[in-house]
């Protein structure tokens with residue numbers, strides 16, 4: 001696995017109600033993601049974060065620029081956890097995970113992921129019986145199960161209550177430590193970003209570009225300490241006036 005290079009020189013949306021007008025979503029966005037890095041993208045609502053993830057996932061190809069996954073011999077595999085867990089209601093938890101495999105699903109891997117996300121007992125339940133936090137955990141397992149070259153996560157804990165968000169975040173973090181993947185994780189929550197990331201990329205309002213690219217220096221085994229996270233956050237806001245008022 002090599003670096004992922006993202007250079008978007010221009011992304012515009014033509015407006016549906018008036019095709020002569022357009023919205024300039026992204027301009028000169030440039031950054032590199034190193035293998036197995038956990039990168040959080042932080043920016044104001046509507047700045048273009050989901051647009052960028054969709055472009056990386058290949059769901060939106062209408063832009064000028066280049067996204068280079070560094071692989072010429074095979075199409076990179078991409079895991080995508082959307083804001084909405086997008087589970088199929090007629091399939092059980094386990095079947096919702098197995099559905100991503102074209103051939104025989106890897107039983108032991110799925111068992112291990114269900115254990116990591118504390119969902120083994122719920123594996124035969126259907127989505128309507130699950131809490132939102134459980135549904136989000138299933139979506140995370142489904143994305144990890146294919147062992148993707150890059151894992152895209154679009155505010156996966158949005159609209160969870162604070163204790164549930166903390167629980168799912170901590171499960172995700174432990175899973176990622178066991179199986180370190182390259183992650184691009186979108187969030188509005190600066191404390192969440194600091195608790196998870198190797199690197200924080202702050203994005204401007206549209207047209208979106210990189211405002212700051214900051215390494216998180218807190219040791220991995222101290223990320224559960226809220227006082228460490230808060231201290232880092234305060235220093236960050238003090239030392240980087242450009243990100244004040246962004247969120």
Ligand SMILES: Nc1ncnc2c1ncn2[C@@H]1O[C@H](COP(=O)(O)OP(=O)(O)OP(=O)(O)O)[C@@H](O)[C@H]1O
Pocket residue numbers: 013014015016023025043044045046047048049050051052206
């Ligand atoms: N299909 C579309 N047509 C026109 N404009 C669009 C379209 N999709 C998104 N936009 C606009 O592009 C901008 C970026 O949207 P996007 O959803 O990528 O932002 P975001 O940063 O992910 O927002 P949020 O944090 O609120 O989820 C917004 O102004 C949005 O209205």
